Amino acid sequence: DADVTQTPRNRITKTGKRIMLECSQTKGHDRMYWYRQDPGLGLRLIYYSFDVKDINKGEISDGYSVSRQAQAKFSLSLESAIPNQTALYFCATSEAGTKQFFGPGTRLTVL
Amino acid sequence: ILNVEQSPQSLHVQEGDSTNFTCSFPSSNFYALHWYRWETAKSPEALFVMTLNGDEKKKGRISATLNTKEGYSYLYIKGSQPEDSATYLCAQSDTGNQFYFGTGTSLTVIP
Numbered sequence: 001d002a003d004v005t006q007t008p009r010n011r012i013t014k015t016g017k018r019i020m021l022e023c024s025q026t027k028g029h030d031r032m033y034w035y036r037q038d039p040g041l042g043l044r045l046i047y048y049s050f051d052v053k054d055i056n057k058g059e060i061s062d063g064y065s066v067s068r069q070a071q072a073k074f075s076l077s078l079e080s081a082i083p084n085q086t087a088l089y090f091c092a093t094s095e096a097g098t099k100q101f102f103g104p105g106t107r108l109t110v111l
Numbered sequence: 112i113l114n115v116e117q118s119p120q121s122l123h124v125q126e127g128d129s130t131n132f133t134c135s136f137p138s139s140n141f142y143a144l145h146w147y148r149w150e151t152a153k154s155p156e157a158l159f160v161m162t163l164n165g166d167e168k169k170k171g172r173i174s175a176t177l178n179t180k181e182g183y184s185y186l187y188i189k190g191s192q193p194e195d196s197a198t199y200l201c202a203q204s205d206t207g208n209q210f211y212f213g214t215g216t217s218l219t220v221i222p
Contacts, residue, residue, distance in 0.1 A: 042214035096208060099145055099157035
């Protein structure tokens with residue numbers, strides 16, 4: 001079984017819809033991250049959390065919100081999706097000061 | 112926000128050739144330099160984490176070096192094979208454990 005899972009893997013939605021992307025991990029890591037990947041721009045950090053009570057904005061948090069429901073779960077929400085949020089979204093986990101482990105990604109298309 | 116740059120953007124080499132790529136990063140708040148390998152349709156996988164100036168890491172035919180004083184890291188692949196074809200990402204993590212990724216070097220190894 002994968003250590004970091006993301007659901008859904010693919011999603012097509014319409015402008016203005018609310019959508020939630022979920023991430024779960026079995027690695028026991030405290031730190032979790034949400035990134036988006038756009039062609040030519042690399043991975044950009046949206047939000048990160050160092051424990052259940054700690055949520056921090058990343059480089060591009062506008063238009064997104066997150067919830068850390070438990071150590072193992074970190075959800076990303078788009079309250080009102082817009083087309084420029086079409087991207088590949090990755091969740092990642094790590095222990096302090098170490099490498100990150102990535103989920104398989106969620107491909108989101110906003111029409 | 113830290114500006115991590117990678118060069119070249121893409122590279123085509125013949126099977127058996129050795130190659131290398133560069134990652135440049137600012138030295139401010141430096142904690143570690145990470146290299147990831149990202150194959151198409153998969154998620155990034157960590158290759159190396161380096162923290163100290165002069166660090167060298169090796170994994171099979173792939174090795175990496177780190178110069179924190181001048182802010183660069185090199186990734187070397189000896190005797191490239193078609194299965195080495197992937198995008199290679201570098202990232203700097205800072206003392207707050209945020210990760211800043213470069214846009215990657217896309218390597219294609221031609222049989």
